[in-house]
Amino acid sequence: MGIRSFFSLIPHTWPHPLTAPSCLVTSKTMRVHSFLNLLVLAPIAVAHLFSHGSVHGLHGAIAPSIKISVGSEQGALGCDDQWIEKIARQGVAPYAGAGYKVFRNVRDYGAKGDGITDDTAAINRAISDGGRCGPGCSGTTKTPALVYFPHGTYRVTAPIVDFYYTQLIGNPACKPIIKASSNFVGAWMIDGDQYGADGLAWGATNVFWRQIANFILDITDVSADTKLAVIHWPTSQATSLSNIYFKMSDAPNTKHQGLFMEEGSGGYLGDLVFDGGAQALAIGNQQFTMRNLAIQNAQTAIQQAWSWGWTYQGINIKNCTVGFDFTSVGTVLQVGSVVILDSEISDTPVGIAYGSTTASDSETTPDVANNFIFENVALNNVPVAIKAYSKTVLPGTASRTVITAWGKGHSYNATSGPFDISGPIVPNSRPPNLVVNGKYYTRSKPQHTDVPLSQFVSLRHAGAKGDGVTDDTAAINSALASAAKASQIVHIDYGIYVVTSTIKIPPGSRIIGEAFPVILSSGPFFADSSSPRPVVQMGNPGEAGKIEWSDTVVSTRGAQAGAILIEYNLASAPTDPSGMWDVHVRVGGFAGSNLQYPDCPATPSTPLDGAGSIPSKCIAGFMSMHITKSSSGLYAENCWIWVADHDVEDGARNGQVTVYVGRGLLVESTAGSIWLVGTGAEHHQLYQYQFVGTRDVVMGQIQSETAYYQPNPDATIPFAAVATYSDPVLSKGESGWGLRVVGSHEILVYGAGLYSFFNNYDTTCSAIGQGAVCQTRIVDIQHSGVSIYNLNTVGTNKMVTVDGKDVAYYADNVDGFVQTVALFRSGVESVPAAVSI
Helix, strand or coil: CCCCCCCCCCHHHCCCCCCCCCCCCCCCCCCCCCCCCCCCCCCCEECCCCCCCCCCCCCCCCCCCCCCCCCECCCCCCHHHCHHHHCCCCCCCCCCCCCCCCEEEHHHHCCCCEEEEECHHHHHHHHHCCCCCCCCCCCCCCCCEEEEECCCEEEECCCEECCCCEEEEECCCECCEEEECCCCCCCEEEECCCEECCEECCCHHHCCCEEEEEEEEECCCCCCCCCEEEEECCECCCEEEEEEEEECCCCCCCCEEEEEECCECCCEEEEEEEECCCEEEEEEEEEEEEEEEEEECEEEEEEEEEEEEEEEEEEEEECCCEEEECCECCCECCECEEEEEEEEEECCCEEEEECECCCCHHHCECCCCCEEEEEEEEEEEEEEEEEECCEEEEEEEEEEEEEEEEEEEEEECCCCCCEEEEEECCCCCCCHHHEECCEECCCCCCCCCCCCHHHEEECCCCCCCCEEEEECHHHHHHHHHHHHHCCCEEEECCCEEEECCCEEECCCCEEEECCCCEEEECCHHHCCCCCCEEEEEECCCCCECCCEEEEEEEEECCCCCCEEEEEECCECCCCCCEEEEEEEEEECCCCCCCCCCCCCECCCCCCCCCHHHCCHHHEEEEEEEEECCCCECEEEECCEEEECCECCCCHHHCCEECCEEEEEEEECCCCCCEEEEEEEEECCCCEEEEEECCEEEEEEEEEEECCCCCCCCCCCCCCCCCHHHCCCCCCCCCCCEEEEEECCEEEEEEEEEEECCCECCEHHHHCCCCCCCCEEECEEEECCCEEEEEEEEECEEEEEEECCEEEEEHHHCEECCEEEEEEEEECCCCCCCCCEC
8 A cells, every 4th residue: 555645735836747855754654755746737748549449358459540439339239238227236335324325326316418417516416425435534445336427428517526435437338428618617527536625635545446437538628728637546556547538638738637646556547548638647656557548649648757666558659749758857856667568659759758857867866766668669750769858868760660678777687786777678588378469468357348137147136145244155156156157247236245165256257346345254164274265266276267357355354364365276278368357355454354453453562473472363364365376377457465554444543453464466377377467465474476386477567565563573473384385484583575486487577566664563664764674675586587677675675685695785776765676687588689770
């Protein structure tokens, strides 16, 4: 989640768009980055569009033709025949009170969608109805909502105010239009985190479990010289924007923006089209993954004011003045590191700009800022490929060319470094089974627009209760088995589904959740750490086939020391892998978990130096997710594996909790073919990410946080190392690994943020100038072939350890608050790079 931050400036008072104060930590509850001022950004340019009508099987490529879909995409089924329109809504929120509605259709609250009526108040009523968590509420999981918009045109005159734990969802086959009227008053059409007297309604690093999907968002009726953004989205993990078309004015003097994001700890968004605007995206965040964006006719396509790490994959920009603008004003550079891959820029004078707009490279700090890796970036009619200050770093061309691989920053190999790089580099050698037509395979979340209602099965209709009390194990397993046999799709109505033994997802299953329903393990079956068992198991070991699963949370209740929350066993073909989208692990810190502040409060003043000193009721999981040896072929996108560090239900106090889960994500697939897009793993004891005996894995941006309680207790307790699971053997006083790779090959990381903010709940150790002493080591590589682009660490003295030898040190790589290595490779064979310019 990141340390919480607050923004003290009201948007209209922000100074020059690229001015930002230096990074600092002011207290253990204050976020590290409170900056930005992008609403008044000066114009500069970008854009291009893709065809994304079907959200199934994009295979890594953006369609070369421009297609803006503003009408029906339903194919065989009409707009009103879509399952999302017809399915019975039976979601139950057990802790919200009697009569609470999880699903709400904006038409039921008075919205007309006729393009004439002012629907602002009706939409906001639909969002807020039922005593939900709006501005002034610190957060809760008790009142989830899916707010649905049928097809139509919804005219608004003031901001739509989004609430906590809310999904704003349109008809995916016939996307509804939300259109700002010419008399619109406000800074943004959809406000994802409203400003108040004390700053943002929710700390931007604490905004979780929310989505906006399937819309056409149009502000062209508003005068071009009015400062207005389509979406305001300072946000964190387990959030997404998808399948949205942003339409702004493309007038030369336009002040419109598409997406405005000033801070947060993200995050993922993808499958978006931007047309027009001064900046299609005006953004800053700790880390983010953005996939499959098409931008055209903007002044600046993407203006990024700050970041620690960022991964752009499949970005298509056309007819803009500047494609990517990473520049800062003054001598302090605010963009830490960026990876761009499998992207294209066309008909744009400047492809990529970085550095300062007012100072030369020799005058800027920090020396290690602006770390870049660009791999497989095509240029069409881009006169200046890369520009810094007033200097052309890499010339472009009037014809088509490709930047095969180019880097800037510090590089390391398995034994030495840092080496300065600024120019062509050797590209990663991409395993053939991870790519399609030279680009990494990707796949968007299925929305089933061509599947009739008769092919859906409701979990509650099949007998499960989801009331947080009833044992739903048998009903769920029966529904999953029969649905897979009949090729039906299981719709998990919102609920808290208590399970007391393993839920088995057979091959062939297709599952979609409503508003993030929770599968909650409970009882003695999962309580024995010497006999760990999966809560949700996808296939049996050795079984072949594939599944598709989206929009669900898996959790535990109370003492569950033997729970493996998700286990993936299926052998899926690399050409047609299994898929998980927005499937999250959440352990502790929420209503119904019995792992809240009153149960498991943080106790930094109490020494915990032995397993017997740990309260057993707070040992809540053996492992969060296991991709087993016999499995292969899994595409996981925007999946967050979180062991709670605070109680979401605890109001303004946000009380810190100490909840123990032994292991994060373990990947042991011997055949590999694993794609991890925009994933995070946080607060586990032994490690966050571990890869053992596997191969052909591509990931980015990955993000981790060391458990806030460590080293009190340290990473040797409460779980002892188990050789069967290749656990690291750690010494007294040590903290868990952020990333560990053992005996594995072709492990390709396109951006990593591995953070250690705390030492026993105290952030002094990660503050600038304190020596990065929260923990000693965070990346462990043993006998493996690994390539990491843009490794960012926090609070860690020794950044990379290879075969027991420390290779990269924080003091050589200070990049403001983080430490950054642009390129690390170990045991990777490759050929010389070539830049075809």
